[in-house]
Amino acid sequence: MKFKYYNLSKLPKLAWCAIATSKSPEIHIYHGNGIETFEDFFVEGAWDGDFCSADFHKSKFFMGSGGKLLENGLGGVLFATSNHTLERLYSISEKDVVYISNSLPFILYMSELELELKYLEYEIDFNSILKGINKYKKMILLSEGKKIQLHYYCNILLSDKYELIEIQKDVIKPFIDYKDYENQLLQTLKMFVNNAQSNKRKMKYGLIATISKGYDAAASAAIAKEVGCETVVSFNKPKKYAEDCGSDIARQLGYKNVITKNADDYLNNTSLIEAEFLSSGELGSGIVFTAFEKEFKNNIVFVGERGDKLWDKNWIDTNKEMRFKNEIFSGTSMIENRLRVGYILFPVPLFGASQWPSIHNISNSNEMEPYSVGGKYDRPIPRRILETRSVSRNMFGIEKKRSRI
Numbered sequence: 001m002k003f004k005y006y007n008l009s010k011l012p013k014l015a016w017c018a019i020a021t022s023k024s025p026e027i028h029i030y031h032g033n034g035i036e037t038f039e040d041f042f043v044e045g046a047w048d049g050d051f052c053s054a055d056f057h058k059s060k061f062f063m064g065s066g067g068k069l070l071e072n073g074l075g076g077v078l079f080a081t082s083n084h085t086l087e088r089l090y091s092i093s094e095k096d097v098v099y100i101s102n103s104l105p106f107i108l109y110m111s112e113l114e115l116e117l118k119y120l121e122y123e124i125d126f127n128s129i130l131k132g133i134n135k136y137k138k139m140i141l142l143s144e145g146k147k148i149q150l151h152y153y154c155n156i157l158l159s160d161k162y163e164l165i166e167i168q169k170d171v172i173k174p175f176i177d178y179k180d181y182e183n184q185l186l187q188t189l190k191m192f193v194n195n196a197q198s199n200k201r202k203m204k205y206g207l208i209a210t211i212s213k214g215y216d217a218a219a220s221a222a223i224a225k226e227v228g229c230e231t232v233v234s235f236n237k238p239k240k241y242a243e244d245c246g247s248d249i250a251r252q253l254g255y256k257n258v259i260t261k262n263a264d265d266y267l268n269n270t271s272l273i274e275a276e277f278l279s280s281g282e283l284g285s286g287i288v289f290t291a292f293e294k295e296f297k298n299n300i301v302f303v304g305e306r307g308d309k310l311w312d313k314n315w316i317d318t319n320k321e322m323r324f325k326n327e328i329f330s331g332t333s334m335i336e337n338r339l340r341v342g343y344i345l346f347p348v349p350l351f352g353a354s355q356w357p358s359i360h361n362i363s364n365s366n367e368m369e370p371y372s373v374g375g376k377y378d379r380p381i382p383r384r385i386l387e388t389r390s391v392s393r394n395m396f397g398i399e400k401k402r403s404r405i
Contacts, residue, residue: 012031
C-alpha cells in the first residue's frame with residue numbers, strides 16, 4: 001500500500017478522506033491545504049512527541065487525526081482518532097471500497113451516500129457516546145439501508161485484506177498524587193506545543209485559551225500560560241456572560257492579550273453557520289464560539305470541556321470509558337467548524353481521562369483538603385491550579401453558571 005494525495009483548495013483546510021480499494025495498492029487521500037502530508041503518513045493536529053516520528057497513534061494525548069503506513073505499507077495502514085471523545089473518525093465499507101474520513105459531510109459526498117431523511121433518531125444515536133466508548137451506537141443508518149461507522153478514542157487498522165479493525169489506544173498509568181498529575185499534564189503540554197510548532201510542518205500553530213469565572217476554563221487557561229500562551233478570549237455580553245467574564249482572572253495570571261466579545265454575535269450571520277454546528281449530530285452548543293473564529297485560526301485552543309465531571313470531587317460515576325451520565329450535549333458540535341477554520345482543540349481536563357478514578361481519588365485526598373470549599377460546586381484540582389498561581393479564592397468558582405466558554 002502507498003498514499004496518493006490530492007490537495008483540494010476548496011475543502012475545509014483540515015478535512016480529509018481516504019479511499020482504498022482492493023483493486024489498487026494506492027490509498028487515495030483527498031484533503032484540505034492544512035493537512036501535513038508525507039510519503040508514509042499524513043496528519044492534522046499535534047501530539048506529545050517528535051513530529052517526524054509520526055507516532056501519533058502511540059501518544060498520551062493526540063489531538064486531531066491522521067494515517068500512517070505500517071512496515072512501508074506491507075502491514076497495512078493505521079488511522080488514529082483523537083485521545084478524547086469530542087471528535088471521531090467515520091468509515092464506510094462498500095463492496096471493494098473503503099472510505100475513512102474525519103468529516104461526516106465529506107465522507108458522505110465522496111461515497112455518494114446520504115442520511116435517511118425519514119429517520120428521526122440521529123441526535124440520539126450520535127449523542128450515545130455519552131454512554132462511553134464501550135456502549136455508544138457504532139453503526140449509523142444511511143439511506144437505502146447503508147451504514148456508516150463511528151470511531152472514537154481508538155486506532156483503526158486497514159489490513160492488507162482491506163478489513164477495518166479497531167485497536168485500543170495505549171492506556172497511561174494511574175496518577176499517584178496531585179504533583180504527579182500536574183507534572184505529567186505540563187510535560188505533555190510542553191511536548192505537544194513543540195510538536196505543533198515543529199519546523200518540519202508547513203503550518204505551525206500558535207496558542208490561545210478561553211477563560212471564565214468558572215473552575216474549568218480558568219484552570220485550563222492557567223495551565224496554558226505555563227507553556228507560553230499569551231492570549232485569552234472571554235465573553236462579556238449578554239448579561240449572563242458578563243457576570244461570568246474571566247478577564248480579571250486572565251490579567252491576574254499575567255495574560256498580555258485579553259479579548260472579549262458578545263456570545264450572541266452568531267445571530268448576525270447570514271451564511272447558515274448553524275448547519276456546520278448541527279452536522280455532527282449534536283444540537284450546536286458550540287456555535288457561540290464563531291465570535292472567535294479569527295482568533296482561533298491556526299492556533300491550539302485550550303478549553304475546559306468536561307472539567308465539570310473529571311474535576312468534580314463529588315461525581316459518583318467515575319469510570320475509564322469516558323462515560324458522562326446525565327449530560328445532555330456530547331460536546332462534538334465544533335468538529336466541522338474546527339476543520340474549516342483550522343485550529344486544534346485541546347480540552348485540558350480530558351488529559352488522562354482513561355484514569356479518571358485516580359483523578360477522582362486525588363480530588364478527595366487529604367493533600368487536597370485545603371483546596372476543597374465544600375458543597376456541590378467543589379473542584380479542588382482546578383482550585384489548586386489557580387490559587388497556587390496567585391489567583392485569589394474569591395475570584396472564581398463561586399457560583400455555577402450556565403454560560404458556554
